[in-house]
Amino acid sequence: MGSIGVGIFVLIVGLVLTGVPGPDVEVMRGYAIFMIFLSLISIAYGFYAWTTPWKKPTVHMRISKIEAEKGGLPPTAQKLYSKMLNTYTKAFGYPAGKRKLEKRIEAYMEKGLERGEAILKVAQDESYVE
Numbered sequence: 347m348g349s350i351g352v353g354i355f356v357l358i359v360g361l362v363l364t365g366v367p368g369p370d371v372e373v374m375r376g377y378a379i380f381m382i383f384l385s386l387i388s389i390a391y392g393f394y395a396w397t398t399p400w401k402k403p404t405v406h407m408r409i410s411k412i413e414a415e416k417g418g419l420p421p422t423a424q425k426l427y428s429k430m431l432n433t434y435t436k437a438f439g440y441p442a443g444k445r446k447l448e449k450r451i452e453a454y455m456e457k458g459l460e461r462g463e464a465i466l467k468v469a470q471d472e473s474y475v476e
Contacts, residue, residue, distance in 0.1 A: 349395060353388030356381050409440065423462040426469040433472075 360381030366374050409431075427447075434443030447468070454464035469475045 347392065347396065349388050350392030353385045353392060355385075356388065357385035360385060409435075423465045426474055427465050429474060430465075430469060430472060 360378045363374055363378035363381065368374060431444060431447055434447045437443060438446060450468045450471075451461065451464045454467045455461060459467065466475065
């Protein structure tokens with residue numbers, strides 16, 4: 347996402363530089379065209395990185411696995427918790443994502459379910475399990 351943002355910023359600056367009048371108009375246009383070219387590469391890489399699944403586990407995946415194992419959950423619940431925590435942390439960042447997921451789990455636990463059962467219910471709500 348950062349690569350896309352930087353690319354868009356550099357693209358805007360490059361487009362602004364194409365219209366700047368001055369004694370060295372040709373030099374400025376050359377810089378502007380170079381900046382536009384770099385911005386398009388940056389944006390293309392950003393979209394590639396954003397849409398390509400990574401083969402190696404990310405830090406968030408490792409943290410979510412450790413968190414699931416800490417709770418002493420059954421293996422199925424551990425895997426589901428790891429998957430959901432990974433999704434939530436990608437969407438909201440680690441602290442906020444974990445907090446949102448835990449609130450959803452705690453809502454089911456307040457209804458009397460065990461933690462593993464609550465995780466399974468949240469996973470069903472999120473369509474991780476049928």
